[in-house]
Amino acid sequence: MSTNKSPVMVEMKNVYKYFGQLRALDNVSLDVLDGEKVVLIGPSGSGKSTLLRSINQLEKIDHGHIIVDGMDISDPETDINKVREEIGMVFQSFNVFPHKTVLENINLAQIIVRKRSKKQASEISRELLNKVGIIDKVNEYPDKLSGGQQQRVAIARALAMKPKIMLFDEPTSALDPEMIGEVLDVMTKLAKEGITMIVVTHEMGFAREVADRVIFMDYGTIIEEGTPEHFFKNPTQERTKIFLNQIL
Amino acid sequence: MAEIKEKKKEKEPLRPVIAVGDGAAIPSKEDAGLFTAWRVSFVGAIAIVAYLTISSPDPYWEILKFLPDGILVTFQVTVAAIILALIIGLFTGLGRVSKNRIINGIASLYVEIIRGIPLLVQLFYIYFALGRIVNVPAMASAIIAMAVCYGAYMGEIFRAGIEAVDSGQMEAARSLGMTSSQAMRHVILPQAFKTILPPIGNEFVALLKDSSLVSILAVSDLLRRGREFAAESFNYFETYTMVALVYLIITLLLSKLISIMEDRVGVDK
Numbered sequence: 001m002s003t004n005k006s007p008v009m010v011e012m013k014n015v016y017k018y019f020g021q022l023r024a025l026d027n028v029s030l031d032v033l034d035g036e037k038v039v040l041i042g043p044s045g046s047g048k049s050t051l052l053r054s055i056n057q058l059e060k061i062d063h064g065h066i067i068v069d070g071m072d073i074s075d076p077e078t079d080i081n082k083v084r085e086e087i088g089m090v091f092q093s094f095n096v097f098p099h100k101t102v103l104e105n106i107n108l109a110q111i112i113v114r115k116r117s118k119k120q121a122s123e124i125s126r127e128l129l130n131k132v133g134i135i136d137k138v139n140e141y142p143d144k145l146s147g148g149q150q151q152r153v154a155i156a157r158a159l160a161m162k163p164k165i166m167l168f169d170e171p172t173s174a175l176d177p178e179m180i181g182e183v184l185d186v187m188t189k190l191a192k193e194g195i196t197m198i199v200v201t202h203e204m205g206f207a208r209e210v211a212d213r214v215i216f217m218d219y220g221t222i223i224e225e226g227t228p229e230h231f232f233k234n235p236t237q238e239r240t241k242i243f244l245n246q247i248l
Numbered sequence: 249m250a251e252i253k254e255k256k257k258e259k260e261p262l263r264p265v266i267a268v269g270d271g272a273a274i275p276s277k278e279d280a281g282l283f284t285a286w287r288v289s290f291v292g293a294i295a296i297v298a299y300l301t302i303s304s305p306d307p308y309w310e311i312l313k314f315l316p317d318g319i320l321v322t323f324q325v326t327v328a329a330i331i332l333a334l335i336i337g338l339f340t341g342l343g344r345v346s347k348n349r350i351i352n353g354i355a356s357l358y359v360e361i362i363r364g365i366p367l368l369v370q371l372f373y374i375y376f377a378l379g380r381i382v383n384v385p386a387m388a389s390a391i392i393a394m395a396v397c398y399g400a401y402m403g404e405i406f407r408a409g410i411e412a413v414d415s416g417q418m419e420a421a422r423s424l425g426m427t428s429s430q431a432m433r434h435v436i437l438p439q440a441f442k443t444i445l446p447p448i449g450n451e452f453v454a455l456l457k458d459s460s461l462v463s464i465l466a467v468s469d470l471l472r473r474g475r476e477f478a479a480e481s482f483n484y485f486e487t488y489t490m491v492a493l494v495y496l497i498i499t500l501l502l503s504k505l506i507s508i509m510e511d512r513v514g515v516d517k
Contacts, residue, residue: 095420109424
């Protein structure tokens with residue numbers, strides 16, 4: 001666990017989110033510290049993806065407050081685009097831009113949002129492609145890449161914005177088993193660099209190795225949270241035990 | 249990638265699609281039968297024109313000499329109207345997917361009204377309505393009328409093209425800090441372009457044919473030149489035979505051109 005002195009990077013206070021009658025987030029409060037790695041687990045429909053997506057307002061919450069790096073995104077006065085610049089997001093379905101090459105994928109937002117020159121952007125992109133291990137694909141179009149490679153492009157694209165927080169929404173769930181490792185390796189490497197990470201995943205090995213804190217959600221609420229040791233060895237809640245028994 | 253495509257299918261079960269355009273059929277290589285039909289009609293039309301003009305130059309050769317001015321006007325009307333219609337269509341399509349209720353309402357209303365009124369009636373209406381307010385040349389009001397009409401259909405094509413782009417693309421762009429208009433311009437529209445190219449090609453051919461309607465508005469297009477010739481020479485049958493053949497040759501050529509263009513851009517059909 002990070003030291004308690006770290007400032008809070010994401011603060012959620014009494015957050016509610018409804019989809020029609022369904023209460024997707026039910027009075028969720030959560031603080032994520034600067035540099036902390038949080039892994040969210042839970043059955044499908046438990047609200048973990050909704051929680052993640054509400055942090056960069058891909059889902060708008062109905063009640064409560066979410067404060068990211070000091071900016072209250074539930075305040076309509078806040079420029080959400082400014083907040084999103086600080087939050088990188090990686091999706092289950094990669095969502096790389098199919099009409100752009102790998103390099104252009106990573107350059108695009110740098111140039112139009114961060115206002116970097118093309119040369120500057122390309123330098124950063126190449127550096128990141130090196131880091132995620134696919135520099136040889138720099139001029140390929142995404143449809144020539146495997147799922148694992150596309151996801152690594154997506155990670156590089158998010159990192160190029162130099163975000164303070166990275167959100168991962170089941171980044172390996174759409175991947176063939178042999179490609180999961182290469183994506184998790186990149187994420188593990190990233191975790192060691194001190195960036196704040198919130199990860200929704202079913203990869204328990206990753207949670208054990210990387211997480212400072214594991215949070216188990218069900219029915220839109222946080223059922224239990226704790227360090228990986230506590231969480232996997234001595235879960236206290238009955239529902240956590242049942243869930244862990246099912247997946248381990 | 250293959251996995252994602254499969255998932256999309258699950259979301260939306262595959263239903264049979266009846267795709268019948270109203271232009272001359274755009275030939276594709278996979279469709280061998282149609283490809284032959286295109287050849288037969290194209291070669292046939294040229295052969296008939298050649299045979300008629302050579303075997304009985306009077307009146308056929310005379311008619312053929314009289315028509316090119318009209319062909320030029322037909323092209324001018326078509327090209328100008330399609331460009332205007334594309335611009336109107338782009339904004340209408342954006343309006344139709346807009347979350348702003350007022351903008352969305354205006355765009356939807358425009359589409360509903362225009363699609364509910366026959367083109368010929370719209371032509372008359374806009375021609376005379378414009379004539380009341382400003383003095384516009386016949387040609388310009390004909391172009392505007394065609395563009396306003398086709399803009400509504402184009403708008404629906406743009407809307408469908410935008411909506412066909414996976415919603416994850418918009419989310420990815422927005423999560424990188426792009427505004428919705430930046431995301432639209434750099435991420436969504438370039439992808440929508442490929443999907444909407446074939447229907448736009450169809451609209452182009454359809455507009456060229458519908459442009460014959462402007463002949464009632466004192467615009468000397470291909471059909472009107474034919475009418476003028478016929479009215480003087482009383483060779484109605486011969487003249488309209490030639491006019492029909494010339495239209496056929498033009499639309500066939502145009503559809504071929506469009507299919508070549510689509511191949512170049514790599515549209516998947």
